[in-house]
Amino acid sequence: MKRTLIYVFGPKRLFSQYFSNTELKQQDGGWLKIGQTSETDDSKDKWECAMGRISQEVRTGIPEVCQLFDVFEYPEMSGNVDDRIRNLLTNDMYCLECSKVHNQSVDKYEIKAGREFVYGVTRNQVLNAVTKFERNLILDYYGKDGFENLMELIKRNNSGEMPFEPVTEGDFTDAPAASNEASEANVEWCNNIWEKVVERVKDKVQSHINNPKGRPYIGFNSPTHEDFAYDCGYSVRYNTTRVCIYTTGGENAKVKMQEFIANNDVLSLLPNLEQKPGARQEGKWMWLVTDTLEKSDDELVDWFAENILKLYNTFEK
Numbered sequence: 001m002k003r004t005l006i007y008v009f010g011p012k013r014l015f016s017q018y019f020s021n022t023e024l025k026q027q028d029g030g031w032l033k034i035g036q037t038s039e040t041d042d043s044k045d046k047w048e049c050a051m052g053r054i055s056q057e058v059r060t061g062i063p064e065v066c067q068l069f070d071v072f073e074y075p076e077m078s079g080n081v082d083d084r085i086r087n088l089l090t091n092d093m094y095c096l097e098c099s100k101v102h103n104q105s106v107d108k109y110e111i112k113a114g115r116e117f118v119y120g121v122t123r124n125q126v127l128n129a130v131t132k133f134e135r136n137l138i139l140d141y142y143g144k145d146g147f148e149n150l151m152e153l154i155k156r157n158n159s160g161e162m163p164f165e166p167v168t169e170g171d172f173t174d175a176p177a178a179s180n181e182a183s184e185a186n187v188e189w190c191n192n193i194w195e196k197v198v199e200r201v202k203d204k205v206q207s208h209i210n211n212p213k214g215r216p217y218i219g220f221n222s223p224t225h226e227d228f229a230y231d232c233g234y235s236v237r238y239n240t241t242r243v244c245i246y247t248t249g250g251e252n253a254k255v256k257m258q259e260f261i262a263n264n265d266v267l268s269l270l271p272n273l274e275q276k277p278g279a280r281q282e283g284k285w286m287w288l289v290t291d292t293l294e295k296s297d298d299e300l301v302d303w304f305a306e307n308i309l310k311l312y313n314t315f316e317k
Contacts, residue, residue: 007050200305250283
């Protein structure tokens, strides 16, 4: 089956901002490119397909090291499908700026930008635009040949890892052992990082720290707030680190946490704290501090230990 693929990439330096749903401001050099390609080989991974297309632009169109952020795949469609998604971002759901409009007002000796760039965007806005695009496709395809293929690809688009989704308390003990595909060296590195982090914080945290071997996360319950817990982890795929406090207590627990944050001036102590809903479990909310995984081992241990204690001391003391 021939596929149409929509890819999203941007500056590597903004990788963690994108996946923490931070606005990629143009004044800070923030931008996304949303483009498309096609593939006839069913066995070829969509990420590899996208990289094959993007690599053709490297010598002429990209001024800095970039990172592929998202890829979405659909049955073959004619025309500029990527235009339809960018239009949802700039003229329909949101009023974001884009290079296509900027190019209409260039003066003499000014050089037009590529037509596929969007500014001031967040990942949630991209996902919302893709969701509306997919809804329209479902309405168009329903009852027609190819509907099942479309739905299978949409399911695949929405089955990826969530970079900042914390595991639940039960997941720590129920999680499967590390994949056989993971090298022993990677597992040993993971275990070594967490052992050092736990050693740094265990005497200051009045709660048992769950540290499952070979897993990219650790966590512990709040000793003073019912239904609250802490989650710390990293994502190699998304090149991100996170420390968060989260609740599974639904709206009431969310309001309780929001009131605590407001009444204790938490944001002055943790200005980068972000609130996000959980994607896998209804009623879950999390408050995160995030950063890039691109650190030395010592820097990584320092970052986790310092931010665990910042959150813990802010919310427990």
